[in-house]
Amino acid sequence: METLAMPAINFAAIMPETILSAVAMALLLVNVFVRSEQKAYLGYLSLIGILVTFFPIVAGWNAPVELQSGFNGAVLQDNFSLFFKGIFLVSAALSILISDQYMQREGCNHGELYPLILLATAGMMLMASGTDLMVIFLGLELLSVALYVLAGFNRDKLKSNEAGLKYFLLGAFSTGFLLYGMALTFGATGTTKIAGIAAYVAANPMITGNQMFLVGMLLMGVGFSFKIAAAPFHMWTPDVYEGAPTPMTAFMSVGPKAAGFAAFLRVFMIALPAYKPEWSALLWVLAVLTMTVGNITALFQQDIKRMLAYSSIAHAGYVLVGFVAGNAVGTAGIMFYMLSYAFMNIGAFAIILLVGRKGEPNNNVADYAGFGFKHPLLGLAMSIFLFSLAGIPPAAGFIGKFYIFSGAIQAGYIWLAIIGVLNSAASVYYYLRVMVFMYMKDPVEEFDWLKVTPAHALCLLVAVAGVLIPGIVPGYLLELAQKAVFF
């Protein structure tokens, strides 16, 4: 009988995922054994789990490569993935902080919410640290299946059901594209390892002429573009964002997008540099389309959740600009931008959540009339988030955009940067329109139903700090992002 060689397993490389999954399973059992109508304690327990997960992430920073790589090179927990894992944890923690109040108000206070968020976060982490196409796919599925449920979490509401079903059908379809692309790439190169694909292409330069390989690259691009909601694969975004419970909209507009970009960047930059002229031309078109479609459609939205959905499409376009640039500045800009986007977008959704009440989402922009006078502090916070989304200094959104566009200029994509800046200017209109309603219209409502719970206040404080501090003193975070770039 043949003996099998043990693969090089290194559990430290998947420590964050392991902790999150273990906490998620424990919470699942706690949820069924503790008979209680209150589910907030599950949220606090999952926050403890997230805090514990920060330790291996901080400890793994700058670790030697033999400690980073695990499972025979299927995962690599390098600085790049650690930075993204930090983004995922921040977005999960902020979304959990605002969940309990909303879920109680809307009458869908099921304890499964928190384990699902943790499992989705573990899936995102696998996507960021996977260096094997199969591991990336596994992470994507773990993330997506949890998100389908979270989007349709409010079972009694038709809109939420619609969001869940739409997300599931389109997501399953796009997963098919991604998997087919991976299969064709495997067929052309004979390996699913990202480093193995790169080595094979380096040894056989003629393979780039192979149609199968080219189509594999294109199909993977389609699959990833769906996940990051790039036009023309963005159609699901507004409906899903509008129908999903607001805290989950906040969560899925940030984390999964960052995870999609992490896997997209790693696969295309490390495994397929031979196709760089092809994919950067393709992504150039996608970036321009995504920015323009997102911004122009957002101009006409009356529903603020739909507006932020189109704005998130536009932001995916800005990030694609950094991707096209393909240099260290652009990639560091992407990472910085995704982190500050987590703070500003979840912060904005936290305010939207407060303005609504049971059965009355108050999502129309006109519902914000006079909000800034009735609640000056909340109005100020919303203005900071909107300024940051629009990319106006001193908010973090400005610094991120600045680095992404300067990366594009350094790489010689002058026109792309110009189109990006023009788009950014157009976006100011719809962000400031909300502020016009908040500060320049007379209040129609008293907004006396607003109740800021301590958890909610903490979320808002962290989000404001996360937008303002890196915006005013960006040095530290930018340095981290630059160290995290993999080239």
Added chain:
Amino acid sequence: MLGAYLPIIVLVVVAAMFGLVSVTMSSLIGPKKPSALKLSPYESGCEPVGTARERFSVKFYLIAMLFILFDIEAVFLYPWAVVFKSFINAGAGAFIFGEMLVFIVILFVGYIYVWKKGALEWE
């Protein structure tokens, strides 16, 4: 290259022939003495009652889904059992056994959740 697929092609042909030949042969040479009872649809030996196109309770789907989940995960035990011996020879028996225990614990967590949630109760 294509030669590698020859056994599969042979298997497909044999499987198709097996079905076709046995049905054709029995209809050609089998004795035919039809009666009302023999021509009635076979339903596990019971007498057929009513139409088959009825609405089923949604509970069946839940049970079926849970069955498939646990069934497929239990199937993973078989390939593990096949290679377990060679891992013992390689001196990694305890580790591989522990790995499978972790897998079963995860399965068990799901089972307890489903049970306590009441998904297995019919009423």
